[in-house]
Amino acid sequence: MKILVPIKRVASLDDEFELRDDGRDVDPDFCEYDLNEFDEYSLEAAVELKERAGEGVVEVVAVTVDTQDGDEILRKALAKGADRAIRIWDESLAESDQIAVARVIAKAVEHEKPGLVFCGAQSADHGHAQTGIAVAGLLGWAHAAVVSGLSYEPGAPVATIDRELEGGLVQKLSIETPAVLTIQLGINKPRYASLRSIKQANAKPIEVLSPAEIGLDPAQTGLAGSLSRVRRMYIPERGRSVMIEGAPAEQAARLLEIVKEVNG
Amino acid sequence: MIPIGIEQHAVTRILFQDFAPWMVIVFYAYACAAVGVFAWGVYVQLRKYLAGRHAGRIDWARIGGRIADTLRMVLSQRTVRRRDAAAGWLHTGIFYGFVLLFIGTSTITLQEDILAPLFKIHFWYGDFYLLFKLVLNVAGFALLAGVIYMMYRRGWLRPPKLDYTRPDRQKTDSDWSRERYRIEDWAFLWTLSLIGLTGFLLSATRMVWLEQDPAVWDTRWWAPVAAAIATLLKAAGLDPAGAADLRMLLWWGHGILALTFIALIPYTKAKHIVTAVVSWLIRDRAPVARLPLGDLEGQRIGFKEVKDVDSRYLLQADACTKCGRCHEACPARAAGYPLSPRDLVLTLREHANQQLGEIIPLSTSAGPISLIGDGEAQIRAETLWACRQCGACTEICPVAVEHVPLINMLRRTLVDEGELDPALQKTLGAVAKSGNSFNESRRKRARWTKELPFEIKDARKEPVDILWFVGDYASFDPRSQKVSRAFAKILHEAGVDFGILYDDETTAGNDIRRVGEEGLFQQLANGVIETLGQCKFDRIVTTDPHTFNTLKNEYPQLGGVYKVDHASAYLRELLATGKIKLARKLDYRAAYHDPCHLGRLNKEYEAPRSVLAETGATLIELRRNKDNSFCCGGGGGRVWVPDPPGVSKVSEIRAREVAEIEGLDALIVNCPKCMTMLEDAVKTTGNEGRFRVLEMTELLAEAMEFTPRSDTPNVVEAV
Numbered sequence: 006m007k008i009l010v011p012i013k014r015v016a017s018l019d020d021e022f023e024l025r026d027d028g029r030d031v032d033p034d035f036c037e038y039d040l041n042e043f044d045e046y047s048l049e050a051a052v053e054l055k056e057r058a059g060e061g062v063v064e065v066v067a068v069t070v071d072t073q074d075g076d077e078i079l080r081k082a083l084a085k086g087a088d089r090a091i092r093i094w095d096e097s098l099a100e101s102d103q104i105a106v107a108r109v110i111a112k113a114v115e116h117e118k119p120g121l122v123f124c125g126a127q128s129a130d131h132g133h134a135q136t137g138i139a140v141a142g143l144l145g146w147a148h149a150a151v152v153s154g155l156s157y158e159p160g161a162p163v164a165t166i167d168r169e170l171e172g173g174l175v176q177k178l179s180i181e182t183p184a185v186l187t188i189q190l191g192i193n194k195p196r197y198a199s200l201r202s203i204k205q206a207n208a209k210p211i212e213v214l215s216p217a218e219i220g221l222d223p224a225q226t227g228l229a230g231s232l233s234r235v236r237r238m239y240i241p242e243r244g245r246s247v248m249i250e251g252a253p254a255e256q257a258a259r260l261l262e263i264v265k266e267v268n269g
Numbered sequence: 270m271i272p273i274g275i276e277q278h279a280v281t282r283i284l285f286q287d288f289a290p291w292m293v294i295v296f297y298a299y300a301c302a303a304v305g306v307f308a309w310g311v312y313v314q315l316r317k318y319l320a321g322r323h324a325g326r327i328d329w330a331r332i333g334g335r336i337a338d339t340l341r342m343v344l345s346q347r348t349v350r351r352r353d354a355a356a357g358w359l360h361t362g363i364f365y366g367f368v369l370l371f372i373g374t375s376t377i378t379l380q381e382d383i384l385a386p387l388f389k390i391h392f393w394y395g396d397f398y399l400l401f402k403l404v405l406n407v408a409g410f411a412l413l414a415g416v417i418y419m420m421y422r423r424g425w426l427r428p429p430k431l432d433y434t435r436p437d438r439q440k441t442d443s444d445w446s447r448e449r450y451r452i453e454d455w456a457f458l459w460t461l462s463l464i465g466l467t468g469f470l471l472s473a474t475r476m477v478w479l480e481q482d483p484a485v486w487d488t489r490w491w492a493p494v495a496a497a498i499a500t501l502l503k504a505a506g507l508d509p510a511g512a513a514d515l516r517m518l519l520w521w522g523h524g525i526l527a528l529t530f531i532a533l534i535p536y537t538k539a540k541h542i543v544t545a546v547v548s549w550l551i552r553d554r555a556p557v558a559r560l561p562l563g564d565l566e567g568q569r570i571g572f573k574e575v576k577d578v579d580s581r582y583l584l585q586a587d588a589c590t591k592c593g594r595c596h597e598a599c600p601a602r603a604a605g606y607p608l609s610p611r612d613l614v615l616t617l618r619e620h621a622n623q624q625l626g627e628i629i630p631l632s633t634s635a636g637p638i639s640l641i642g643d644g645e646a647q648i649r650a651e652t653l654w655a656c657r658q659c660g661a662c663t664e665i666c667p668v669a670v671e672h673v674p675l676i677n678m679l680r681r682t683l684v685d686e687g688e689l690d691p692a693l694q695k696t697l698g699a700v701a702k703s704g705n706s707f708n709e710s711r712r713k714r715a716r717w718t719k720e721l722p723f724e725i726k727d728a729r730k731e732p733v734d735i736l737w738f739v740g741d742y743a744s745f746d747p748r749s750q751k752v753s754r755a756f757a758k759i760l761h762e763a764g765v766d767f768g769i770l771y772d773d774e775t776t777a778g779n780d781i782r783r784v785g786e787e788g789l790f791q792q793l794a795n796g797v798i799e800t801l802g803q804c805k806f807d808r809i810v811t812t813d814p815h816t817f818n819t820l821k822n823e824y825p826q827l828g829g830v831y832k833v834d835h836a837s838a839y840l841r842e843l844l845a846t847g848k849i850k851l852a853r854k855l856d857y858r859a860a861y862h863d864p865c866h867l868g869r870l871n872k873e874y875e876a877p878r879s880v881l882a883e884t885g886a887t888l889i890e891l892r893r894n895k896d897n898s899f900c901c902g903g904g905g906g907r908v909w910v911p912d913p914p915g916v917s918k919v920s921e922i923r924a925r926e927v928a929e930i931e932g933l934d935a936l937i938v939n940c941p942k943c944m945t946m947l948e949d950a951v952k953t954t955g956n957e958g959r960f961r962v963l964e965m966t967e968l969l970a971e972a973m974e975f976t977p978r979s980d981t982p983n984v985v986e987a988v
Binding site: 019020037039085194195196197198199200201202203204 | 565570684685686687688689691693694697698701702703710786787788789792
């Protein structure tokens, strides 16, 4: 069986950064890019299933919707044990919102025909936590979000999963396959991709597909296919705090003054 | 020498005197069998060692020097006496006793079985014979005295380093203790002592038996120990006839014991007689300072199964005598981590014996078993990660076992398979991305220089005499930044033409390599070599011993050959040439903590001590200093991994050791990582305010009087 693992290249900011001239995103010069932390766990979950099943039973395919810059995280995925890597891109995909990206991934699922799709619970940069679930919606598959435990025999019609709820509760449920799971941090211990294994992964091919090749209608993606659009990115003015100094009695007096001031 | 009236040729020992022919046949048959068993054992062990990888780390070109060095070590027994003089001296007695007795016995064989029958040459009589007896009596006495002391040591003294319980196992594990090794230890001592005792008794009974023969009796005091025993035996009423019977019994007892001992050498701890010598002969001169260069294209980057392990380490595992010096010296072991270098080496030995055979050769066709794992005769991953790569074990090993590179090669497998602490993964990820372990932007690397009243030259843009390689900690750690500024001011004051690499400096990668991430290390090192290749400078100076070590010892493996000095050596030079002028003499009582990478790894003990002396401070030596310095706990990448709850920190053990000193003003460290670890530990052990933690550089700056005392933290306020 096949497990598809959609992964994303996310940005992390320097302490000091500048915004792009159009004010709609951070200037990429001030970002470091890496594989989304949540995707480390979804990828590990897939690779662990593959390793437990023995040679040739499970195939793990990593997929990303990105420009050529996305090759870096695909290599990392290959180094960590993915069997194949697919990158889907052309200019028509620029400015896609999370649902538009989900449409691309859903088409990739139809193209690859996996039995399971493991997404990260959310992305570390934008944090919509929607893409994975939207993929399930588009496919009409069963889905579970924020999965913190997984027990599955490759090929079986049902998987048993745990979900963490509020208040320390754990919900155990069985889910029919094919299914989309979004994986929570802490479900496993993601392995390290050593520099040597990444270099060795450089020798493996990355399959590059255009949206047209997997049957995507340009109207469904990019700016045209997105119902949301980033208008502006900014840092809101911070609330000001004041340290009250002096002896406890003085501090109390000053505090009372402030309370009276605020209350008018 | 020979009393008048006795003929020279009469003064000798007649071999097999009064033996029936069948007895002689039985003896020779047994001797041949013993030699056969010995030879088989040698074959099985050699086959075992040669099943390992043969990485060419032996410099055969200098074999003459190696042999001379090995002879010096063996004959002086120097390494056995280190940090355990009593056991060492008595071992020296056993060694010389054994060697002389072995040579003596071989001499008899030479005459009786080779020279006499083939060439009719006889020399074993007369004056030579008497001297021979004297020498062998002294040798036998030394051997016995040594062995009896070792029994006393094992039985009554029981030093903690001879405790065979294992820090790398839980009490509930079946292999928690290596107690069964005690059987072998005692069998070894008893066999040696019985061989010695029966030898003396045999000689004494022969004297009583042949007391009528003046050639025997009148020369008996040439064998003083045996003669004294003979006197006692006669006093106890032994007559010549009884002595003849007793002699026959002792002869066989002595002969069979000695031959059996020889036969069993390759199978028991006695094999160290050979393996220890070969281990020393092929030893690496800098096993800790210069780790093996990994082949990134190879099938495997580290050791995973026994056949990946270099032959040298398999031999070393058999050279180990469980003396426990490494066990005693290991900081991780002292702090309660699941690591003992001794047990790691013994596990390798047991693993190799199980996989390849110790008595019967085995083939591993059943499928290779990983050397790393949680089973018996496997090394646990947590054991490998406990190591600080400080080299305390390798330094003190009397038989040149190289624990540090062995652990590193096993770690390389763990890293390659991705099995490492999440905190460490984050750090390595950060280093791969941004070139530093602080996950800071490259742009910020030289920001510490902004507070300086002068600008430091950009070595990328103009030639400099001194290229200062700052290092990660000295660039980013706020405490160490102060030290860096102090060092910059000293160089400025001394009029040194120096520069730094600004944004283009990355970590030199010393600790990345020690973690076991060889691929990342080589990438970093190649990058640094490329950057340095575009700069013009006379030599590199750094305040960081880790950076110093890798630039000096490891970069040449990748083609980067530079003149590299640690700051303390360079400061000593500036003081000696009068470029630095001291404004005042400091009256501090100061303790100096030798950083592993400067001291033990690079043998630089004197430069920092002489700088310290120049400042006027009085040096108080720590209990563990120089080659026995106790790691701060931050080596081998452990500075990036939080200590788990429940174990004491290595750094706190050191801090408590420092705090034992009464009236100390300052602990002088000489490494940014030691500063981080020890300053923290001084606080957590409740010793904050009792003494300051200063870098060597800061101490000198105080003596030059441009760094006000308030610039450093934990200043003792008006005591």
